[in-house]
Amino acid sequence: MPRMGGTSTHQFTIQSAYRLQHRDIHALEGDWKSLWDWKWPHRIQTFIWLVAQKRILTNFRRSKWRVGISPLCTRCGRDDEITIHVLCECVYATQVWLRLVPSNFITDFFTFDCRNWIFNNISKQGIGGHSTNWKITFMTTCWFMWAWRNKAIFEKNFQQLNNPVLVIQNFAQKIDLCSNQRLHCNFQMKETIYIGWKNPPLKVGLNSIVMVLAKEMENIQVVVTSFVTLNGYG
């Protein structure tokens, strides 16, 4: 009879099976708590998580999957398009960072590998010399860098921004403002909404049912719109 490992009695338990399955998986190093402590916008937070996992779809990754795809950076054509190149080392990224990072941090800023670069920047407060904290500026800049890059490659009518740094700073300041208002005003982000169904009048046609539904949805939409406004960019 097979004996189950992972327990002193060699008896099968769900817990022992789970431990056996996961014992060879090592958690990636990094200050993940610092990433998940940052609440909004979630799309940026999720993007940074993908970056730290080295899971964004760069040309270098694509070239590993299929023959005939160049690993080179589509924009500058100088180096392989790996994550750190896209967000930090490409000339399009570097010229933005040079205007955001204070001169006394420049040397350190460009010397980390990708994951350390991410965690080193999101764990620090205060570098950057702006009113918003550096964590917000850094994460926002990375996200814009990726978004603008994709637009430049895939959108025919995309216009290169004249002052991307100003766009980033304004966006980061709004996030910072929203975060502070949330902290100081203590308003509730969650609201319980009871949604019910009322039977339509008897002998009504499909159009009438649709109108009743539309009326119900109208009320819900008001609440959803308010929520989106409060979230701002989420």
Ligand SMILES: [Zn+2]
């Ligand atoms: Zn490049």
